[in-house]
Amino acid sequence: xxxxxxxxxxxxxxxxxxxxxxxxxxxxxxxxxxxxxxxxxxxxxxxxxxxxxxxxxxxxxxxxxxxxxxxxxxxxxxxxxxxxxxxxxxxxxxxxxxxxxxxx
Numbered sequence: 001x002x003x004x005x006x007x008x009x010x011x012x013x014x015x016x017x018x019x020x021x022x023x024x025x026x027x028x029x030x031x032x033x034x035x036x037x038x039x040x041x042x043x044x045x046x047x048x049x050x051x052x053x054x055x056x057x058x059x060x061x062x063x064x065x066x067x068x069x070x071x072x073x074x075x076x077x078x079x080x081x082x083x084x085x086x087x088x089x090x091x092x093x094x095x096x097x098x099x100x101x102x103x104x
Contacts, residue, residue, distance in 0.1 A: 030101060033080045038073035042095060044082065058087060058094040066101050076100055 031044035034052040039061075043054040063073050076082065076098060085097040 029083065031082055031084065033076060033078050033082055035078060036073075036076050036080075038076075042076075042082075042084070042098065044084065055084065055086075056094045057098075058096045061095060062097045064097065064099055066099060071100055 029046050031046055032048075034043040034045055035054075036042045039057060039059075041054050041056050043052045045052050063071050063076065065071050081101040081103065083099040083101060084095045085099070086093045087096045088094055
């Protein structure tokens, strides 16, 4: 009789978890526009020393002046001061209204 050999196989699985930090912005923050793509996204900063945050724009977005009157999206340029209003859960939030504020 010959000896019996048993082989053992080990399977290792590696899992990677990615965490994304979501900056919370609300409509009380006054922000400065860094870049703007009407109908797509807007990048803003809350202070010159902060990193810009880019957020998606809602399809039915409204662009208004501080007095609530509608404005053309073309009037929003880098350097403009704005307040953003959001809708949706944190991960899927979109900007529903851009309020352009008077320059300082």
